[in-house]
């Protein structure tokens with residue numbers, strides 16, 4: 001897919017089948033036709049191997065450390081990472097969430113130099129290390145939503161709840177709506193509803209009544225729609241996805257190794273980015289996963305044939 005296609009899919013368009021495959025991809029697809037039994041046998045062998053949680057564990061360690069650094073900086077007054085995930089200072093350098101900063105400036109109709117510097121630093125950081133990597137490697141809501149997702153999956157397996165897929169375009173509409181509201185009313189309403197800011201501040205400064213809203217959101221995800229906030233609603237995730245669309249840090253797909261059984265799509269919170277893993281879809285033998293990918297690594301851990309791996313464009317494969 002082209003860069004513009006990738007962005008259109010992020011904004012809510014359904015992924016389209018590739019119009020043409022490269023010659024190498026055609027050969028690889030051709031080789032796989034009629035090999036169902038062989039693949040089943042291969043997967044039986046691979047399924048016996050212990051499941052890996054390597055990337056999930058690395059990610060949780062980083063995410064928890066970042067958020068605890070906020071807590072200890074405040075409690076011990078050591079001024080390493082001050083503030084919260086919405087706006088902070090790391091060793092004196094301003095960091096500010098890009099979308100939230102934009103809303104504040106729109107509502108105040110004033111360009112605040114600190115917010116511009118903080119947003120530019122964050123933009124550079126996440127532009128380099130992977131757009132929505134913010135979501136799965138730093139965002140505290142992502143972590144609690146993963147735990148809520150486990151509960152949702154257990155209840156769904158028991159037939160108590162079922163998942164309802166919403167339209168991803170809702171996220172783009174909310175993005176525009178909150179921006180327009182901030183400009184028109186002079187109030188950044190989103191900041192009141194933003195579960196990332198609410199949870200981050202609760203962790204650092206203590207709980208508030210706003211936590212009730214976060215619990216409601218999580219309950220909605222458990223009983224009605226798996227990972228609804230991160231998949232269909234969060235304008236912050238959308239912002240980092242679009243701004244990081246050209247980032248060099250990617251998950252890369254290898255068609256030749258793939259068995260097409262779909263373990264990756266089962267664990268992915270944004271499975272539309274893994275459409276190329278469906279038999280016959282990949283346009284090339286190597287395909288970069290699209291910018292809505294949070295680089296969580298769950299598919300890398302789950303894939304029994306190592307068909308999905310982290311890569312930094314221009315550098316060797318990550319371990």
Ligand code: SF4
Nearest residue numbers: 258259260262264303
């Ligand atoms: S990429 Fe997905 S479908 Fe292909 S082998 Fe890996 S888990 Fe299975």
Ligand code: SF4
Nearest residue numbers: 268293294296297299
């Ligand atoms: S494609 Fe893989 S790394 Fe990206 S969000 Fe889905 S599971 Fe995570």
